[in-house]
Amino acid sequence: TFELSPEGTGYRQKTRFSKFYNLPELMSMFKEVADIKTSDMLNLPVPEANFEVIKTKPTEEQKEILEAISERADAVRNNQVEPTEDNMLKITNDGKKLALDQRLINPLLPDDPNSKVNVCVKNIFSIWDKTKEKSSTQLVFSDMSTPKGDGEFNIYDDIRNKLVNMGIPKDEIAFIHEADTDKQKDELFSKVRRGEVRVLLGSTQKMGAGTNVQNKLIALHDLDVPWRPSDLEQRSGRIVRQGNENDKVNIFRYVTENTFDAYLWQTIENKQKFISQIMTSKTPVRVAEDVDEASLSYSEIKALATGNPLIKEKMDLDNEVTKLKMLEANYKSNKYKLEDKVNKIYPQSILKTEMEIQAVKEDIANVEKLGEGDSKFTSISLGTNKILDKKEAGEKLLEEIKKVKINDSKVIGKYRNLDLQVSYNFMTNTHTFKLLGKAEYFGEFSNSTDGNITRLDNAIEKMPSKLERLNQNLENYKESLENAKVELTKPFEKANELRDKTLRLAEINKLLDMGEVEELENESPLLEDLKRAIVDYSNYEFSESNSYEDFDKLYPDLSHIGLAYTETPDEKHSIQYEVNLEEKTWTQYVDNVAIRTESFVEDGIFNSQAIKDMTEAIKMSSFDDLVSVDEEDLKQALGLEIDDDGNFYDPLAKDLDNDGIPDRYDNDFKDSDYFESTYDVEDNLHARKEKPSILGQISKFKSEEEKDKNQEKNEKGQER
Structure with a gap:
């Protein structure tokens, strides 16, 4: 870096x-x-913080001392001094002192009226004066030059003396270091909360966590910067905190x-x-x-x-390009998900919902209507018995329900032309039911002989509302499908801005090059063709407009160039495809596990030929090719198979012998004939469709190329 x-x-x-x-x-x-709970998750009612950087110019004395520090650093790097005499830690410490105030290096140096300490003093007084009516308070942080009471110059006393001379009462200014005990701290904090002490100076260690003085805080001043980000957060956390009467606060950071x-x-x-x-x-x-x-x-x-204005531009561009790349990554991620929804999820949901709608319509037409009279009860069939009396039906139904035990689920009869299936949920100690027609209707039984018949009727009476809900879902799926199609046509709206700023950033980086980095060797023309093929693939598949010059920015790591990423329709498994230009290989991953890796480098094939083969393979590839998973690869690597919907599942996740142990780990069951006959261990459970794979395309290309070469040789031989 x-x-x-x-x-x-x-x-x-x-x-x-x-x-x-x-x-x-x-x-x-x-x-x-x-x-993990972070501030963006909690959304607490805290003041809005305005961060302001106040920069000051170095004095001539500071420049000279900095030059001397630079010479010391050169001597340390070149091993010209013993570590005990001088080292980078000492240099860094002196540099920190110099940045804070030149008098920390030599107290005899002049007090620059425009130093960041003096600018801070003026700012503190101005805020103190403007907020007299509300008695607003301020915190000043400096981890260096704390008061020791030894008579030596320190920033704390310097700031207080200047503020007192400007008109702030001395008893309104305090140092956290003056409170040695917990009782003294509590008294000091109480004075700050009441606005009696309006300026409190301290270090991060003494005035960070546990300092609850936010009530009247209006401003915080960072004179120096701590080494740990958490310390900086602790500082700002004193003022950006619940319980502050001010809606807006200021955090000033002073830089020389x-x-x-x-x-x-x-x-x-x-x-x-x-x-x-x-x-x-x-x-x-x-x-x-x-x-x-x-x-x-x-x-x-x-x-x-x-x-340095060029460095300033570089830093601004770094930040802007970072934000744009984050937006672009989010755009691509959303696009991949939308493609899955358009091609798989929404069409499948629409088809499934249409089938459910048709099933409910048929059930509404076929269900037996309620009878006449007060009870409206017609009959219920339990086993081979048809019961016409409602009271008797309720009693017999409850008897049958209680026969259904843990892990049991069975059809016990028929009600209003629908099969009645009962299950027992041991977690909730309740019996549930399904009324089975073309669709299924759910409910829960009670211990009431009268109420259970009513619960069955209620489930049936909800059929029209279920139909209405399904129709609404169908409309929503269709609308979502059309909206997703429209979104897919939209390009990344900031693509041109990202390209322009990336190019400008690269130009600035070259201008800032100090000559310490060796020039890269010119790429071979074959490798350039391969990189262009990758950029062309990306532009075509993801509707982008990158140029070849963008390659190094798009793919800084040649060993990990991701070309495709998607998820299974049920969103439970991820599929990735990447190529390695250094090793000349491609790898397909499922759930971050490599299920297949192939090399373009073979015995007797030169590296240049491998690059050619790789280039042609990428030119022939589509996104669907790269994410098409071979079921045998999936089986070998993860023990998973592919169902008709394209989802992955574990065929041995069942418990066919009901002993509480999944079949994959049930060694006794694996030894049985039933296991082998059921799972057909020699063959796949499901016949899989032949899917085009990138490897197949590569093989086909090589075969055709070899065939053309042989034909060309034969033709030349015949000419002779």
């Missing part, structure tokens, strides 16, 4: 983690032992340009990136690049501190 050097005077290449894979699985494992401030904000940004991507309440992306929304404000601060 390209980053500012710690001394803040140049730039360097630094090897860092660039991506983290399989984040959903990682978070699933973590959530087995933890519940061209000093260590830039590096310090960059460091906390890098730490925040990974944390935010993992702890997000949204579903994590599968592959997380080293960037995220929560850290963009940190990037901006870092850019402001550099003072």
Whole structure:
């Protein structure tokens, strides 16, 4: 990665983690032992925070000291000094002091009236003066130069003395360090909550978690930046908190340009990136690049501190491209899901609902009407007995119901031309029923002899409302199908903006290149053709308009180039397809498990030929080809099979011998003849349709190419 050097005077290449894979699985494992609640999930009534970065210019003294610090860093890197004499930790600490105030390096240096400490003092006084009527309060954070009581210069005393000279009563300004005991802290916090102490200064450690003084807080000032993102969140959490009487608050962050401030904000940004991507309440992306929304404000601060307009533009573009890529990824994800819905889910739902509607219509026509008289009861058949008296029917029905035990489900009779099936739910200790016609109608029995007949009638009387509900569902499915078709025709609306900004970012990166990175060797023409084929495939399948020059941005990792992703119709299993340009292989995954990997490199075939074969294979491929799963591959890798709807299922998940052990793990049952005859272990349970596969297309291409070569040889031989 390209980053500012710690001394803040140049730039360097630094090897860092660039991506983290399989984040959903990682978070699933973590959530087995933890519940995550983030602020975006809670939606608490907290004040709206306005973050403002206030930047100041370095003095000539600061520039000279920074140059000396840079020379010290060079000496450390070149092993010209002993670690005990000087090291990067000391340099970083001095750099932090210099960025805060030059007098922390040498108290004899002049007090710059435009330093960030003095700008902060003026800002504190201005807010104090404007909010006198409400007695609003302010917090000032600085982890460095805390008061020690030893007579040495420190920022805390400097700020208080200046505020007192400007007119703020001394008893309205306090240091958290002056409260040594819990009782003293409680008294101090109480004064801040009442507005008696209106300016409180402290460090993150002493004034972070547990500091509940939000009642009248109107502003927070960050004079320096801590090392941990959580510390920065703890700071802002003191003011952006429930119980604050102010609807809007301000958080000021002070930065000295061209000093260590830039590096310090960059460091906390890098730490925040990974944390935010993992702890997000949204579903994590599968592959997380080293960037995220929560850290963009940190990037901006870092850019402001550099003072280099080109770097500022680079940082702005980094943030904008990041946001656009997040939008593009979301667009593609939604598009894949819409394609599944248009091609499979909605048509299947429509067909299923139409069949259910027809079934309910037939049941309404065939069901026996209620009789005349008060009871309206006609008869019920239980076993071989037909009972005409309602009271007797209720008693006999209850007797039959009680005969149905745990894990039992059986048809006990017939009521109004519908079969009556009873089941027992041991979890709720209740008996349930199904009235079976062309469709099914559900209900729950009670222990009442009179009420059970009524419950059966109620289930039947709900047939018209069920029909109405199904008709409404059918309309909704059809409308959703048409809407999905329209959405699929829409391109990514910010595609041109993303392309233009990506190209500009690449141009700036070249201009900022410090010459420390070797030039890449020119790609071979064959590899260029392969990359163009991949870009063309992506443009065609996903209605994009990327150019070949975008390839490195689209696919930075040549060993993992994803070409297709989808889910089974029931959305229970994922299917992925990727190619590896370094190894010249392709791999198909189901639920992140590789079920098939093939190499284009074979014995006797040169690497150039493998690239040619790979290029032709991608040119011949479609999205459907790449996500078409071979059932034998699925069986071998995961033990799953494919049903007629294209869903994956475990054929051995049943418990045919009812012993409570799934058949896959029931060794006794596996040894039985019944197991072999039932599951037909030698053959597939379901005859699968022949599906075109990419491997088949490759083989066909190679075969035809070989055939053409042989024919060409024969023709030349005949000419001779």
